[in-house]
Amino acid sequence: MDFDTIKLATEGRVAILTLNRPEKRNAISPQMIDELLAALDQIESGAARTVIVTGCGKAFCAGMDLEALRESADASHGQHVEDSRRTARLFRRIWAFPKPTIAAVNGAAIAGGCGLATLCDFTLAAPEAKFGYTEVNIGFIPAFVSVFLVRQIGEKRARDLLLSARIFDANEAHELGLVTMVVARDCLMGRARELASAIVAVSPASIGHTKRLLLSGQLAHLDRELDAAAEASALVRGTPDFKEGLAAFLEKRPPKWIG
Numbered sequence: 001m002d003f004d005t006i007k008l009a010t011e012g013r014v015a016i017l018t019l020n021r022p023e024k025r026n027a028i029s030p031q032m033i034d035e036l037l038a039a040l041d042q043i044e045s046g047a048a049r050t051v052i053v054t055g056c057g058k059a060f061c062a063g064m065d066l067e068a069l070r071e072s073a074d075a076s077h078g079q080h081v082e083d084s085r086r087t088a089r090l091f092r093r094i095w096a097f098p099k100p101t102i103a104a105v106n107g108a109a110i111a112g113g114c115g116l117a118t119l120c121d122f123t124l125a126a127p128e129a130k131f132g133y134t135e136v137n138i139g140f141i142p143a144f145v146s147v148f149l150v151r152q153i154g155e156k157r158a159r160d161l162l163l164s165a166r167i168f169d170a171n172e173a174h175e176l177g178l179v180t181m182v183v184a185r186d187c188l189m190g191r192a193r194e195l196a197s198a199i200v201a202v203s204p205a206s207i208g209h210t211k212r213l214l215l216s217g218q219l220a221h222l223d224r225e226l227d228a229a230a231e232a233s234a235l236v237r238g239t240p241d242f243k244e245g246l247a248a249f250l251e252k253r254p255p256k257w258i259g
Contacts, residue, residue, distance in 0.1 A: 001038055001039075001042065003020075003035045003038075003039065004020075004031065004035070005019070005020055005021050005029060005031050005032040005035050006018060006019055006020050006032060006035050006036060006039060007020045007056070008039045008042065008043075010046070010047075010048055011193070012200070013047060013048055013049045013050070013200045014048060014049070014050055014051070014052060014193065014196040014197070014200065015043045015046070015048035015050070015051040015052070016051075016052050016054070017036075017039055017040075017043070017051055017052065017053045017054075018053075018054055018055065018056050019032070019053075019054070019055045019056060019060070019061055019116075020056045021056075022055075022056045022057030022058070022059070024062070024065060025057070025058075025059035025061070025062035025108065026055045026056065026057070026059055026060065026061045026062060026113070027061070027062045027063060027064065027065040027066070027068075027113075028061065028063065028064050028065060028087075028112050028113070028116075029065040029068050030068060030083070030086065032065075033086055033087060033089075033090050034086075036090055037089065037090060037093060040093055040094070040097060043099065044097070044098060044099065048099070049099060049100075049199065049200045049204050049207075050099055050100045050101070050102065050196045050199045050200060051097075051099060051100075051101050051102070052102045052103075052104055052189075052192045052193070052196055053094075053101060053102070053103050053104070053116065053117075053120060054103070054104040054105075054106055054188075054189065054192070055105075055106050055107060057107070058106075058107045058108075059106075059107040059108045059109075059113075060103075060105045060106055060107050060108060060109040060113055060116075060117055060129065061108075061109055061110070061112070061113025061116055061117070062108060062110050062111075062113055063110045063111030063112040063113045063114070063134070063135075064087075064111060064112045066138070066246055066249060066250060067250065069237075069246055070243075070246045070247065070250060072237075073237065073242065073243050073246065075237075077234055077235075077238060080233070080234035080235075080237040080238060081230060081231065081234040083234075084143070084229075084230040084231075084233040084234045084237075085227075085230045087112070087144060087230075087233075088144050088226045088227075088229065088230050091115055091116075091119060091144045091145075091148065091226075092222065092223075092226060094116065094119045094120065095119045095148060095222075096215055096219065098208055098211055098212075099207075099208075099211075100121045100122070100196075100199050100207060100211070101119075101120040101121050101122070102120055102121065102122045102123075102124065102192050102195055102196060103116070103117045103118070103120035103122065103123045103124065103125075104124050104188050104189055104191075104192040105117045105123060105124065105125040105126065105129045105170070105179070105188075106126055106129070106185065106188060107126070107128065107129055107130075108129065108130045108131075109125075109129060109130070109131050110130070110131070110132050110134055110167075111132070111133060111134050111135050111142070111145070112144075112145065114131050114132060114133055114145065115144065115145040115148065117131070118131075118148075118149075118152065118173075118178045118179075119148055121211075122180045122195060123173075123178065123179045123180050124179070124180060124181055124182075124183050124188060124191055124192055124195070125170040125173060125174070125179045125181075125182055125183070125188075126170065126182070126183065126184065126185035126188050127169075127170050127171070127182055127184065127185070128170075128185060129169070129170045129173075130167050130168070130169060130170075131167070131168050131169070131170070131172075131173045131178065131179075132161070132165065132166060132167040132168060133145055133146075133149070133161050133162050133165060134165045134167070135162075135165070136162075136163065136165045137165045137245070137249075138242075138245035138246055138248075138249050138255075139236075139239070139241035139242040139243075139244060139245025139246070139255065139257070140233075140236060140237075140242055140245065141232060141233060141236050142162045143229035143230070143232050143233035143236075144226065144229050144230075144233070145162075146158065146162055146229070147222065147225045147226055147229055149161065149162065151218075152177060152178060153176050153177055153178065157176060170182045240258045241255075241257055241258055241259065244256060244257065244258060245257075
């Protein structure tokens with residue numbers, strides 16, 4: 001399958017999945033979501049035993065494509081729900097992917113991009129990488145990332161990151177447990193490949209059973225929470241603050257919140 005917004009390559013038993021919209025800081029568009037889901041299906045059914053996810057250019061992923069969101073701002077509530085559920089499917093797919101996933105975070109991983117980076121089994125980050133859940137800055141909500149973040153770092157720390165929308169560096173992300181290790185940018189992909197090779201060398205059956213064990217008992221609760229998050233995300237997309245936040249960001253001006 002040919003892709004426009006991502007690149008998929010295979011090196012032996014390792015798949016390399018690259019977000020490929022450098023002119024948009026690899027922002028997540030509806031097309032990218034569809035292509036990532038298709039690529040993950042292809043990887044799961046193929047011979048690769050692990051996958052490395054990285055970004056093309058200076059950024060890993062700047063989050064959702066705000067121009068695409070603004071274009072859909074006047075859609076119906078039902079359309080917002082379906083669009084939100086598509087995003088939820090992507091995040092759940094990465095979190096529950098049956099083969100080990102490694103994020104090589106080469107630059108900024110913001111909002112939904114932070115979700116993509118930290119939902120992988122391993123997250124390697126360059127010291128220059130920046131992280132943040134900035135949705136509330138534009139009148140949006142961190143709906144799906146919150147579902148996973150509370151599980152990863154606990155509610156109190158999640159409240160700090162989600163409500164403050166602050167940007168934090170790779171070292172703090174490592175201290176929080178969101179990053180597995182910080183690696184010099186020039187060595188980032190090399191270290192990711194070394195880790196992938198180590199994973200490929202062990203029993204694929206054992207890896208598969210271990211991942212299923214880690215997921216067991218969580219999926220039913222997770223799916224209910226993601227459904228609720230999709231409804232909340234769709235509801236916020238219909239608010240004046242969401243439309244104003246998007247417009248202000250894209251027009252590079254302070255927002256005039258309505259509340």
